[in-house]
Amino acid sequence: MKPSRKTLMIGTAILAMATTRAGATEAAVDNQNVSPTAPDAQADASVADIVVTANKRSESIQRVPISVVAIAPQILKEAGVVSTIQLQQTVPGISFSPSGESKLNSFYVRGVGTYALASTLESSVGVAVDGVPLARVGGSISDLVDIERVEVLKGPQGMLFGKNATAGLISIVTRKPELGVNGGAINLSYGSHNEFNIDATVNMALGEKAALRMSAWRFGHDGFVKGLDGREYLDKNSYGFRAALTLAPSDRVRITLMGQFDGKDEHGTAFTYRKFNNTPPFGSIVEAWETSRGIVPSPTNLVADPGPRPRAAAKNYYLTGLIDVDLGGGYSLASVTSYRKVNSSGQMDPFLSTSPLVRLLRLDDQEIYHQITQELRVASPTDQPLSFVAGLFYYYFSDKDVQHQTFFGVPVPGVSSYGRRIQVDNTLRNIAAFGELTYRITPGLRIIAGVRQSHDSISGSLDRSRIGVDAGPVPASNSVFAYTPKDRGYSATSYRVGVQADLARDVMAYATASRGYKAPGYNLTQTLAAGTVVNDTRVDAEIAKSYEIGIKSQFFDRRLTVNVAAFHSIFSNFQTTVGLPTTPQIFVIQNAGELKSSGVEFDISARPTAGLSLGINGAYINARYTDFNNAACYPTQPTLPAGSALQPGFCVGGVQTLNGWTLAQSPKWSFNASARYQTALGDNFKGFIGGNYSFRSRTYYEAARNPGEVQDPYGFFNLTVGVGPSDERWTLSFYARNLFKENFVARVRQNFNSFYQMPAWEAQRRFGAQLSARF
Numbered sequence: 001m002k003p004s005r006k007t008l009m010i011g012t013a014i015l016a017m018a019t020t021r022a023g024a025t026e027a028a029v030d031n032q033n034v035s036p037t038a039p040d041a042q043a044d045a046s047v048a049d050i051v052v053t054a055n056k057r058s059e060s061i062q063r064v065p066i067s068v069v070a071i072a073p074q075i076l077k078e079a080g081v082v083s084t085i086q087l088q089q090t091v092p093g094i095s096f097s098p099s100g101e102s103k104l105n106s107f108y109v110r111g112v113g114t115y116a117l118a119s120t121l122e123s124s125v126g127v128a129v130d131g132v133p134l135a136r137v138g139g140s141i142s143d144l145v146d147i148e149r150v151e152v153l154k155g156p157q158g159m160l161f162g163k164n165a166t167a168g169l170i171s172i173v174t175r176k177p178e179l180g181v182n183g184g185a186i187n188l189s190y191g192s193h194n195e196f197n198i199d200a201t202v203n204m205a206l207g208e209k210a211a212l213r214m215s216a217w218r219f220g221h222d223g224f225v226k227g228l229d230g231r232e233y234l235d236k237n238s239y240g241f242r243a244a245l246t247l248a249p250s251d252r253v254r255i256t257l258m259g260q261f262d263g264k265d266e267h268g269t270a271f272t273y274r275k276f277n278n279t280p281p282f283g284s285i286v287e288a289w290e291t292s293r294g295i296v297p298s299p300t301n302l303v304a305d306p307g308p309r310p311r312a313a314a315k316n317y318y319l320t321g322l323i324d325v326d327l328g329g330g331y332s333l334a335s336v337t338s339y340r341k342v343n344s345s346g347q348m349d350p351f352l353s354t355s356p357l358v359r360l361l362r363l364d365d366q367e368i369y370h371q372i373t374q375e376l377r378v379a380s381p382t383d384q385p386l387s388f389v390a391g392l393f394y395y396y397f398s399d400k401d402v403q404h405q406t407f408f409g410v411p412v413p414g415v416s417s418y419g420r421r422i423q424v425d426n427t428l429r430n431i432a433a434f435g436e437l438t439y440r441i442t443p444g445l446r447i448i449a450g451v452r453q454s455h456d457s458i459s460g461s462l463d464r465s466r467i468g469v470d471a472g473p474v475p476a477s478n479s480v481f482a483y484t485p486k487d488r489g490y491s492a493t494s495y496r497v498g499v500q501a502d503l504a505r506d507v508m509a510y511a512t513a514s515r516g517y518k519a520p521g522y523n524l525t526q527t528l529a530a531g532t533v534v535n536d537t538r539v540d541a542e543i544a545k546s547y548e549i550g551i552k553s554q555f556f557d558r559r560l561t562v563n564v565a566a567f568h569s570i571f572s573n574f575q576t577t578v579g580l581p582t583t584p585q586i587f588v589i590q591n592a593g594e595l596k597s598s599g600v601e602f603d604i605s606a607r608p609t610a611g612l613s614l615g616i617n618g619a620y621i622n623a624r625y626t627d628f629n630n631a632a633c634y635p636t637q638p639t640l641p642a643g644s645a646l647q648p649g650f651c652v653g654g655v656q657t658l659n660g661w662t663l664a665q666s667p668k669w670s671f672n673a674s675a676r677y678q679t680a681l682g683d684n685f686k687g688f689i690g691g692n693y694s695f696r697s698r699t700y701y702e703a704a705r706n707p708g709e710v711q712d713p714y715g716f717f718n719l720t721v722g723v724g725p726s727d728e729r730w731t732l733s734f735y736a737r738n739l740f741k742e743n744f745v746a747r748v749r750q751n752f753n754s755f756y757q758m759p760a761w762e763a764q765r766r767f768g769a770q771l772s773a774r775f
Contacts, residue, residue, distance in 0.1 A: 111623025156516025191768020330381025618671025
């Protein structure tokens with residue numbers, strides 16, 4: 001599908017105006033200077049005010065030698081972004097791939113991410129909240145409420161952030177209690193599909209040396225996919241509460257204790273049929289059945305026929321303690337202690353059909369993990385020729401993933417009908433020491449050098465047991481067995497070296513080389529055959545080496561900002577899950593030999609007149625496999641005789657080469673363009689209008705290069721118009737999401753040789769209103 005003519009016209013018009021993304025020019029300032037009762041300081045902040053903690057200390061974004069994007073709450077609110085999974089709307093080069101189970105969801109940065117059909121792998125894209133790395137993607141999908149900013153760091157981040165960040169890092173910084181301030185804020189919105197979002201925050205001073213901050217929220221909307229059972233799917237229903245207490249017993253010590261509970265209860269994993277493929281034996285059965293029930297497959301199909309009702313639920317508990325100590329002389333000590341428990345469960349029908357001939361009920365898929373982290377960090381003053389950050393890190397992760405599978409319907413030859421209980425256990429311990437220094441050779445020339453030494457200890461097990469009485473043949477692929485591989489230990493060295501040069505007053509250039517890694521794991525997926533597990537259980541560590549050059553510059557009294565970065569990354573032993581060409585399908589985890597990701601990113605911002613912000617940021621990414629000769633074939637793929645040399649696009653002996661092919665979930669082009677204008681309306685009021693256009697080029701959704709699993713280029717436009725008093729005590733705005741109704745989907749896959757898709761919430765045209773108030 002191609003972007004509509006109207007959408008392209010809007011995008012071109014904004015591009016003609018734009019020289020920045022408003023999100024960059026309006027990113028957050030330090031939370032110590034922001035009051036919940038004061039006018040939004042972010043709305044008028046210049047780029048020089050953007051403070052990030054990408055290097056584990058507060059610095060201007062224009063001084064950080066890293067490709068990093070900072071996004072302010074104001075931008076997220078106007079774009080309708082309420083969760084981490086929607087960040088791709090505002091940040092090019094980042095993607096999110098949804099699935100039917102929490103552990104299968106994936107983030108991608110610069111075209112690289114991890115599709116892990118197992119709980120025994122970390123993600124190549126890390127997510128951290130207040131400096132705490134989160135263990136798994138399922139616990140990283142969080143609502144964005146009362147945050148100071150979101151930072152997206154691109155490239156390996158294993159030097160300072162340590163865990164699972166070979167491709168990039170999403171860092172969420174929440175607002176902390178503010179001493180001496182009493183006030184609060186509330187945000188409400190209502191729109192199409194009964195979308196109702198509400199969040200409220202209150203800050204209370206407890207004397208002069210303590211403050212309490214509390215936030216609560218509920219986000220939700222009705223489903224927009226209709227089931228033949230009369231139900232609605234792909235809804236949203238999430239909620240949470242966070243409380244933080246800050247104590248300042250002296251001018252040099254600040255202690256913050258935070259606790260959060262959040263959860264969800266949704267029927268949000270329904271797929272619809274995109275295209276039937278009448279291929280015996282199962283394809284013809286599915287097509288005949290679904291056609292008889294009135295299903296009409298198409299890229300715009302919003303009618304589903306799931307068997308058991310899909311369901312996704314979670315209850316998560318977080319505790320974090322932050323201690324910051326001023327040691328004097330510009331030196332500081334920081335401690336970050338955290339405990340997290342994530343409990344997710346769900347139900348889905350992987351066969352996506354109510355046909356009595358082909359049906360598998362998947363019940364009580366529950367994953368519970370516990371995580372403990374401790375970091376101690378010391379930082380030196382930055383006004384000396386030599387400055388540094390150094391620290392120690394401890395990490396413990398324990399996971400239990402239990403799945404119940406129950407077959408019913410007419411027995412299929414070669415497929416057992418007995419129910420199964422499959423449990424995968426996994427633990428990981430990590431200890432690390434790290435340090436990075438910056439040495440100023442001359443006032444305008446600095447060198448950077450850092451190293452992190454880590455050690456991981458890993459264990460795991462799989463147990464498949466029978467439930468009930470077997471009513472059919474038991475092939476080897478469904479056998480009952482238990483397996484505990486040997487414990488693994490792995491030591492790794494991560495590093496970053498580089499140089500920074502001030503070419504002019506507001507022009508900084510940098511060049512860096514870095515190495516990151518992702519811990520090894522086990523090939524323990526819940527569909528594996530016993531022989532496959534025993535013979536191929538090791539998944540080696542993933543190694544990333546990246547080279548980056550960039551320039552960060554400002555002109556015309558900092559009203560124009562031009563930041564550009566070019567990069568080249570090499571990933572060795574890339575960890576990936578592939579489906580074998582079997583029926584039913586068996587999934588295994590493999591190490592691809594090598595892949596590369598190269599490209600250019602840009603972020604340009606301008607404020608030509610008071611109240612007007614224009615912008616564009618984008619990325620060209622060429623992410624491709626360079627050594628992956630054991631990839632699984634897709635069903636119906638053209639074949640060559642056994643023994644033939646591997647050729648791209650052809651299956652030989654059950655495998656294919658993906659060398660030279662673009663990575664899944666990696667559009668070559670992506671950009672966001674925006675424009676926002678604010679003006680006075682009389683003496684006491686002001687109004688604003690803002691638009692954002694987001695574009696993604698052609699994307700393959702799966703690694704096997706099945707031509708049916710493709711999303712054509714698309715772009716969509718959002719519009720917001722608002723009004724409020726000059727002191728910003730309240731703001732009323734009206735929005736239109738995907739104003740020109742551009743169609744696209746969030747995922748395409750094949751099942752029984754037919755293609756199914758997950759419709760995207762962002763692809764639905766929606767209208768609504770937002771009210772924000774401060775008190």
